[in-house]
Amino acid sequence: xxxxxxxxxxxxxxxxxxxxxxxxxxxxxxxxxxxxxxxxxxxxxxxxxxxxxxxxxxxxxxxxxxxxxxxxxxxxxxxxxxxxxxxxxxxxxxxxxxxxxxxxxxxxxxxxxxxxxxxxxxxxxxxxxxxxxxxxxxxxxxxxxxxxxxxxxxxxxxxxxxxxxxxxxxxxxxxxxxxxxxxxxxxxxxxxxxxxxxxxxxxxxxxxxxxxxxxxxxxxxxxxxxxxxxxxxxxxxxxxxxxxxxxxxxxxxxxxxxxxxxxxxxxxxxxxxxxxxxxxxxxxxxxxxxxxxxxxxxxxxxxxxxxxxxxxxxxxxxxxxxxxxxxxxxxxxxxxxxxxxxxxx
Amino acid sequence: xxxxxxxxxxxxxxxxxxxxxxxxxxxxxxxxxxxxxxxxxxxxxxxxxxxxxxxxxxxxxxxxxxxxxxxxxxxxxxxxxxxxxxxxxxxxxxxxxxxxxxxxxxxxxxxxxxxxxxxxxxxxxxxxxxxxxxxxxxxxxxxxxxxxxxxxxxxxxxxxxxxxxxxxxxxxxxxxxxxxxxxxxxxxxxxxxxxxxxxxxxxxxxxxxxxxxxxxxxxxxxxxxxxxxxxxxxxxxxxxxxxxxxxxxxxxxxxxxxxxxxxxxxx
Numbered sequence: 001x002x003x004x005x006x007x008x009x010x011x012x013x014x015x016x017x018x019x020x021x022x023x024x025x026x027x028x029x030x031x032x033x034x035x036x037x038x039x040x041x042x043x044x045x046x047x048x049x050x051x052x053x054x055x056x057x058x059x060x061x062x063x064x065x066x067x068x069x070x071x072x073x074x075x076x077x078x079x080x081x082x083x084x085x086x087x088x089x090x091x092x093x094x095x096x097x098x099x100x101x102x103x104x105x106x107x108x109x110x111x112x113x114x115x116x117x118x119x120x121x122x123x124x125x126x127x128x129x130x131x132x133x134x135x136x137x138x139x140x141x142x143x144x145x146x147x148x149x150x151x152x153x154x155x156x157x158x159x160x161x162x163x164x165x166x167x168x169x170x171x172x173x174x175x176x177x178x179x180x181x182x183x184x185x186x187x188x189x190x191x192x193x194x195x196x197x198x199x200x201x202x203x204x205x206x207x208x209x210x211x212x213x214x215x216x217x218x219x220x221x222x223x224x225x226x227x228x229x230x231x232x233x234x235x236x237x238x239x240x241x242x243x244x245x246x247x248x249x250x251x252x253x254x255x256x257x258x259x260x261x262x263x264x265x266x267x268x269x270x271x272x273x274x275x276x277x278x279x280x281x282x283x284x285x286x287x288x289x290x291x292x293x294x295x296x297x298x299x300x301x302x303x304x305x306x307x308x309x310x311x312x313x314x315x316x317x318x319x320x321x322x323x324x325x326x327x328x329x330x331x332x333x334x335x336x337x338x339x340x341x342x343x344x345x
Numbered sequence: 346x347x348x349x350x351x352x353x354x355x356x357x358x359x360x361x362x363x364x365x366x367x368x369x370x371x372x373x374x375x376x377x378x379x380x381x382x383x384x385x386x387x388x389x390x391x392x393x394x395x396x397x398x399x400x401x402x403x404x405x406x407x408x409x410x411x412x413x414x415x416x417x418x419x420x421x422x423x424x425x426x427x428x429x430x431x432x433x434x435x436x437x438x439x440x441x442x443x444x445x446x447x448x449x450x451x452x453x454x455x456x457x458x459x460x461x462x463x464x465x466x467x468x469x470x471x472x473x474x475x476x477x478x479x480x481x482x483x484x485x486x487x488x489x490x491x492x493x494x495x496x497x498x499x500x501x502x503x504x505x506x507x508x509x510x511x512x513x514x515x516x517x518x519x520x521x522x523x524x525x526x527x528x529x530x531x532x533x534x535x536x537x538x539x540x541x542x543x544x545x546x547x548x549x550x551x552x553x554x555x556x557x558x559x560x561x562x563x564x565x566x567x568x569x570x571x572x573x574x575x576x577x578x579x580x581x582x583x584x585x586x587x588x589x590x591x592x593x594x595x596x597x598x599x600x601x602x603x604x605x606x607x608x609x610x611x612x
Contacts (some may be wrong), residue, residue, distance in 0.1 A: 092446035225453075226460055228446040232409055233504075236440075237511070238433030238461040282445030 013294035025066040064191040070196040074297040075210045078254040079297020086271015089224035090248040099267035102164030106138025107131040122282030125207045132257030190264040193319020202262045216251045221285035222235040268326020346348045356386035366415035377570035388547045389558035393567035433461035437511035452488040458510030482506035497524035518549040534560035554608040582606045
């Protein structure tokens with residue numbers, strides 16, 4: 001991948017993301033033209049340029065509902081796609097993904113326990129921190145269960161994922177069972193994945209997790225490339241393999257925990273996006289990770305746009321939309337891997 | 346922490362050493378009181394039957410296996426004195442088989458050999474070192490191909506090129522010739538000789554005793570986890586010793602041209 005093409009890819013994704021942010025903020029029950037959205041944004045930062053939204057509720061709708069929702073979509077998409085690419089690197093397996101191996105549902109266990117018990121002593125961050133802790137525990141569990149000499153075979157990975165997912169969903173079911181009616185309703189919708197509850201406090205709670213995770217991913221990129229050579233060879237090139245693995249796992253839990261806490265389980269983003277980027281740009285993590293972050297943001301904005309506009313007056317669960325695309329994609333990848341390896345005995 | 350860059354040792358100095366090393370893997374003793382030193386300017390061949398402990402000894406030298414007893418030294422210090430990156434600046438390793446998780450190209454993989462020098466003054470050499478490694482390992486023609494599309498012999502040469510690009514003074518090669526054709530087998534050991542002529546130290550595990558006899562300055566014969574002979578190939582590779590170690594009658598003659606031992610099992 002030449003430098004020019006790398007810059008081109010990042011540039012294209014950045015422009016696509018900016019355009020989508022404007023478009024997505026304008027679409028919905030109340031339509032606001034892009035020029036007015038840009039105008040409203042510019043006025044907010046003190047520049048008296050462009051038209052303000054013409055509808056009397058326009059500006060209010062933008063800043064109270066649309067912008068936080070789009071901002072959360074960007075953060076969650078970037079987090080999930082980056083987490084997917086990181087997991088694939090550390091598992092040495094392109095099928096590793098937070099929702100497939102059970103990290104998302106593991107994080108959801110912590111979040112749902114907090115929702116049910118109503119604990120809030122970390123304020124806004126309570127749910128995110130709980131999701132991070134159980135997500136971290138789950139990642140460590142999957143990592144130690146499914147690894148053999150530095151790599152994870154597809155079969156082992158998928159079967160471990162099934163086991164971990166079913167355990168996590170049992171705990172979530174229990175939380176749902178003991179919950180009161182309103183918490184139960186919140187839990188059910190949140191499990192399906194939704195950006196419906198996006199507020200500025202939610203955005204500010206996710207933001208530091210995402211930013212920290214993205215910065216860490218860029219720092220780790222070079223070493224993740226070396227990890228593709230296998231644990232021993234990576235070690236021979238000066239990588240402290242165990243420390244790298246542990247660091248990546250913490251970063252994955254950080255990214256997934258923050259996303260799950262405020263948007264529920266949005267599956268397959270971390271599978272589809274890094275895979276497409278690898279097909280375009282090759283496997284080098286220095287480009288893969290930032291490009292996946294941008295691509296993930298694009299995907300989740302589009303998925304959320306579909307979720308709230310496909311059916312009039314209905315807000316579909318976004319997790320349903322991403323799974324509708326992601327699950328067949330996963331199946332196709334699985335078939336292809338199987339053909340390449342000549343069957344799994 | 347500041348990384349301590351290596352300084353090159355002059356020829357004939359000990360760059361790596363194991364002293365009284367014993368190691369059991371999974372309860373089975375593999376190495377039993379092995380002492381061996383590796384010197385700059387020298388090709389040292391490790392030979393011996395299957396299961397004698399050659400690769401494990403190489404693994405101890407490279408730091409992959411921590412010995413149960415005994416000590417390992419690199420560049421005059423205990424191995425654990427160096428951080429992983431500092432170790433990588435001083436020794437490179439080529440392993441027997443390589444599997445790569447993602448479809449990296451050959452050029453990417455060889456460039457990874459420069460990782461230890463990232464953000465040091467020697468990073469300026471990256472391009473030259475990679476280019477030289479391409480040429481030496483004879484892989485320039487397929488540098489844009491994806492690793493998984495290569496044959497076994499081609500893969501071995503890519504792994505070798507990566508170890509060469511690392512440009513450390515100690516080169517540890519674990520059966521580098523196993524997958525190679527005759528031409529490339531000879532080429533790899535000529536290369537080892539050339540590196541040693543430039544004051545590098547090369548340790549190579551080989552099965553082909555004639556390669557060891559033809560190219561090594563020193564041969565260490567391992568049997569049941571012990572070094573049973575260590576020295577000049579002409580002195581060490583005798584019919585008597587080899588017949589006993591390999592439990593098969595072996596004949597040795599001096600080559601009429603070079604005088605190097607020619608080794609054949611009796612058939």
